[in-house]
Amino acid sequence: MRAWHISIPLLAVVAAAIGSSTAGAAGAQSNTLLDPPRPSFAEWLADVRAEALSRGIQQEVVDQALSQIVEPLPVVIERDRAQAESVLSLEQYLVRRLTPKIVTRGREMLEGHRTMLDEVASRYGVSPRIIVGVWGLESNFGRFSGVRPTIAALATLAWDPRRSAFFRRELLNALEILNRGDIELSRMRGSWAGAMGQPQFMPSSYLKFAEDFDGDGRRDIWSSPPDVFASIANFLKGHGWTAGESWGREVKVSDDAARRIAAEVDKRQGTCVATRDMTVALPMKRWQQLGVRLPTGASLPASHENAGEAVGVSDTAALVSGATRHFLVNRNYDALLEYNCAHSYAISVALLADRIGSAPARRAATPKGRAPRRAGHH
Numbered sequence: 001m002r003a004w005h006i007s008i009p010l011l012a013v014v015a016a017a018i019g020s021s022t023a024g025a026a027g028a029q030s031n032t033l034l035d036p037p038r039p040s041f042a043e044w045l046a047d048v049r050a051e052a053l054s055r056g057i058q059q060e061v062v063d064q065a066l067s068q069i070v071e072p073l074p075v076v077i078e079r080d081r082a083q084a085e086s087v088l089s090l091e092q093y094l095v096r097r098l099t100p101k102i103v104t105r106g107r108e109m110l111e112g113h114r115t116m117l118d119e120v121a122s123r124y125g126v127s128p129r130i131i132v133g134v135w136g137l138e139s140n141f142g143r144f145s146g147v148r149p150t151i152a153a154l155a156t157l158a159w160d161p162r163r164s165a166f167f168r169r170e171l172l173n174a175l176e177i178l179n180r181g182d183i184e185l186s187r188m189r190g191s192w193a194g195a196m197g198q199p200q201f202m203p204s205s206y207l208k209f210a211e212d213f214d215g216d217g218r219r220d221i222w223s224s225p226p227d228v229f230a231s232i233a234n235f236l237k238g239h240g241w242t243a244g245e246s247w248g249r250e251v252k253v254s255d256d257a258a259r260r261i262a263a264e265v266d267k268r269q270g271t272c273v274a275t276r277d278m279t280v281a282l283p284m285k286r287w288q289q290l291g292v293r294l295p296t297g298a299s300l301p302a303s304h305e306n307a308g309e310a311v312g313v314s315d316t317a318a319l320v321s322g323a324t325r326h327f328l329v330n331r332n333y334d335a336l337l338e339y340n341c342a343h344s345y346a347i348s349v350a351l352l353a354d355r356i357g358s359a360p361a362r363r364a365a366t367p368k369g370r371a372p373r374r375a376g377h378h
Helices: 010-018 026-034 041-054 059-066 074-081 090-097 100-112 114-124 128-139 150-159 161-180 203-209 225-238 255-264 284-289 332-339 343-357
Strands: 003-005 084-087 248-253 316-321 326-329
Touching (some): 059 150, 059 161, 090 343, 100 343, 114 128, 128 343, 150 161, 203 225, 225 332
Antiparallel strands (some): 003 084, 316 326
16 A cells, blocks of 8 residues: 655664664653663574574575675665555545556456466456456556565564564565575565565465466466466465455445444454454345445345345445445455455455456447548538
8 A cells, every 4th residue: 555654764763673762751761671682683683593494494595595684674674664644545546546557457468368367267266357456456467576685674674673573474484485495585576575576475475375376386476477366366265255256346325324324334343444444244235225326326236146246145245435435345355455454455456357357448430421520620
């Protein structure tokens, strides 16, 4: 999710990461005095090396991966520290991401890889347009998947105390990927936060969901389209994607309906902001009673089956709302949130997939025998 942010001076960032600042309340000062001094980066890295070896990662792999890292990467800490001053609204984000250019490119990618995507869809039960939608949002259809060396980026974030436990696990997972021979160290690159390859998998997701669909013995999410597509599909399937069920649909919510919903419908519980910023799931008939309609103003389908989805699909949906746009989302939407828990991201993937899967509008043909009108001619 893209956000506007204030860039923090690099010196202050590194100082904060090292823990040199003692400003704070008396209680915080006391805790700081009781905490053992932090090891140097070199000492910390030596401990990581020992843990990696104890896990069975080969000495040669550990030496090659860690020997060139002599200090944290300041640019990575700076990116991690930069806090969002403001974020785009859902509507603004959709306008920015769902451009005619990306939709056209998505249709080209869908057609160009149709045979392979159909094979992947058949095995994993995830539609080709959803796979291409995720691919487009994550790496612009493979054009940009990040240039940061993954091991160095993860080592920096693992040493920084803010989320050290999480990133230490991811660092060890990345070393395990190298140990298995799926990718060379020089090609293991991605985002500043350690997300790798065209699907932008964290190492833990790679180990669990990456696939070798082309059968070459390596799970190559950096350069193999079959592996990329299968890995995205396997991730979504692993997080509950149901074949034959859509992600949801855009709907119309009047001001009166919005007030009723706010008063009568509970918010959902969840582990991230997005899952708490949506309603609980209700039957389609209940949404109809509350005043929710299709964008045309027509009544909602009484069931997902009536809307053309597979028999047995749950007839409940949750409401996701921006400032002016609203969406009833099905269970498959949760799988998209597992990929990136932000409504702006998940709705963008879903709408991009819908637009990719629909035929482009055709210009009306000029009737035979009549020349097209030109500006200035009557």
